[in-house]
Amino acid sequence: MNLISLRHFQAKKGSFSLKIGNLSLSSGELVAICGRNGSGKTTLLKALTGLIPYHGTYYLNGLDFNKIVAKEKYQLISYLPQEGRLGLPFDVFYVVLTGRFPLTDSKNYRSEDLKATEEILDALELISFKDRPFPQLSGGEKRRVLLARALNRKAQILFLDEPLAGIDLLHQQKIMQFWRLYVEKLNALILVVVHDLSLALRYFDRLLFLENGTLIGDFPPEKVTESFLTRLVGLPTKILRPEDKNFQGIYLVGR
Numbered sequence: 376m377n378l379i380s381l382r383h384f385q386a387k388k389g390s391f392s393l394k395i396g397n398l399s400l401s402s403g404e405l406v407a408i409c410g411r412n413g414s415g416k417t418t419l420l421k422a423l424t425g426l427i428p429y430h431g432t433y434y435l436n437g438l439d440f441n442k443i444v445a446k447e448k449y450q451l452i453s454y455l456p457q458e459g460r461l462g463l464p465f466d467v468f469y470v471v472l473t474g475r476f477p478l479t480d481s482k483n484y485r486s487e488d489l490k491a492t493e494e495i496l497d498a499l500e501l502i503s504f505k506d507r508p509f510p511q512l513s514g515g516e517k518r519r520v521l522l523a524r525a526l527n528r529k530a531q532i533l534f535l536d537e538p539l540a541g542i543d544l545l546h547q548q549k550i551m552q553f554w555r556l557y558v559e560k561l562n563a564l565i566l567v568v569v570h571d572l573s574l575a576l577r578y579f580d581r582l583l584f585l586e587n588g589t590l591i592g593d594f595p596p597e598k599v600t601e602s603f604l605t606r607l608v609g610l611p612t613k614i615l616r617p618e619d620k621n622f623q624g625i626y627l628v629g630r
């Protein structure tokens with residue numbers, strides 16, 4: 376099912392302009408957005424979330440985005456910004472619980488919100504942190520907690536801006552596995568800004584490539600070519616395709 380449809384879509388940030396002629400994203404897809412710094416990845420996620428205005432056509436779950444009321448948008452979409460700052464001394468459990476706020480009556484959290492929070496903390500191996508004050512966590516721990524908060528709403532659409540930056544390799548792998556289950560269980564769409572092209576090629580269903588605000592590529596990982604990446608990255612690029620597709624560990628390239 377089409378969850379997002381864009382036509383002649385444009386969003387501006389100062390003199391920068393993002394332009395997408397045509398794009399459809401469906402439920403059940405884990406999609407990476409790739410591109411160099413300043414290519415428009417964050418601009419795209421912000422425009423799709425409604426944080427910056429757009430021109431053109433944007434249908435969300437079959438409805439004109441501009442005609443959907445805010446509460447419904449927040450129930451359908453969960454957005455993790457690139458710079459998630461939170462200076463207040465809340466404990467980790469409460470920070471993650473607040474991810475459920477759009478599902479409540481805006482006054483009280485329900486027992487199912489508490490239960491869901493326990494479950495997501497457990498799934499992301501954060502349960503032992505639950506009573507710790509958020510500001511005291513390390514950078515990577517904070518990112519994992521903010522990701523748990525974004526996932527806790529169980530929204531059908533997730534927009535995640537560089538959620539794996541600063542996270543250790545073991546937890547990156549666990550998060551990738553969790554996203555796969557999330558997509559399957561909730562028939563969800565997850566759109567993730569990723570700089571690590573190895574990760575994007577190995578774990579995602581579809582890769583979108585932006586350059587100077589233009590969508591220059593939209594491929595499944597098997598169709599991404601070395602010549603395309605060489606041009607995109609600006610460096611000679613080789614793709615090593617794993618022989619053992621069931622291998623769950625990481626591949627490192629040595630000298």
Ligand SMILES: Nc1ncnc2c1ncn2[C@@H]1O[C@H](COP(=O)(O)OP(=O)(O)OP(=O)(O)O)[C@@H](O)[C@H]1O
Binds near residue numbers: 412
């Ligand atoms: N408020 C603003 N005013 C003017 N230009 C802006 C503004 N915000 C962003 N830009 C410019 O828009 C372009 C796209 O920014 P965006 O944050 O979408 O890039 P990105 O692909 O997410 O980059 P990165 O990989 O560095 O996070 C950049 O060149 C940036 O300098």
